[in-house]
Amino acid sequence: MRLINCKTLGFEEFIGKHIPPYMILSHTWETCGFLIVDSNYKVVSRKVIDKHGLPSKSHEMLNRLGIDTCCIDKSSSAELTDAINSMFKWYKRAGLCIVYLSDFDSQDPVADFARCRWFTRGWTLQELIVPQHVQFYDAKWRYYGRRSNLGPELSRITGIALNVVSGGIYIPNRHAVAERMSWAARRETTREEDLAYCLFGIFGVNLPLLYGEGSRAFLRLQEIVKNSTDLTIFAWIAEAPTNGLRGIFARSIREFAHAKSTILKPSFNAEFVVTNRGLRIEKRLLKPYSHGLPRDHVTIDLMSLNCRFSYMASTTYLSIC
Incomplete structure (x- = not known):
């Protein structure tokens, strides 16, 4: 130094x-x-x-x-x-x-x-x-x-x-991943990659710098799932509606702007693994009709993220389908 x-x-x-x-x-x-x-x-x-x-x-x-x-x-x-x-x-x-x-x-x-x-x-x-x-x-x-x-x-x-x-x-782990992402969601950097690099310490990761990789830098930052059981990393909301398919990870940190008050369910640990075929999560799936959705949605399964926003009822948790 x-x-x-x-x-x-x-x-x-x-x-x-x-x-x-x-x-x-x-x-x-x-x-x-x-x-x-x-x-x-x-x-x-x-x-x-x-x-x-x-x-x-x-x-x-x-x-x-x-x-x-x-x-x-x-x-x-x-x-x-x-x-x-x-x-x-x-x-x-x-x-x-x-x-x-x-x-x-x-x-x-x-x-x-x-x-x-x-x-x-x-x-x-x-x-x-x-x-x-x-x-x-x-x-x-x-x-x-x-x-x-x-x-x-x-x-x-x-x-x-x-x-x-x-x-x-x-102490990083006192705050949900989504909440920590939200802290930087409205911030800017001169180089696109730096918006991911400036968060290395916040999430306790060490990664090589690859200037020129553009938005891929933020995808690499999300490799924190390898050392975390925090499912709030998937609690993002797309910036704009899309009809096409997209992956389970957020494309931009701005997709976490809403997550300032994320509350984790106590004493919950999820297990997931990043493989050469994608992300594997071992978790019980839920049926949508048990959560207030019509029964004609039976082809859809839900996975609870075991978290909620502070304005939600204490018995309600976010899910993805």
């Missing part, structure tokens, strides 16, 4: 477990205005250090800083792959995550925190929920607030549960 020394502003490389405490910067990649690029990383580092008042008594040990735009050699495909697969871990280990909002003026009465571009980007999802502590700064590096104090507002802006965005330890 490559970090910037806050005193010398030089790079330092750390390998394995011997990584000192550090801060990490979260930002959007700008096309105009104040740019955070390799050529001026020392300027950015000094602003982060000076505006944050470091070293301070509360963070006196955080004398190193991570900035993705200059601490990662993107010309090396091997380093880029390792960085993307490690990004979740890096933000989780950080003692403090500093969020720089380049399009927000905290002293402008008409400025809208909720409209910041930072809330629309795919990569910033994990940067919001994973770090131990998160602080927000506006375009002039003025302090705006802490994640722990802004929890209700952050939940309203992102549609993510308050207990997730208000801080604490993020």
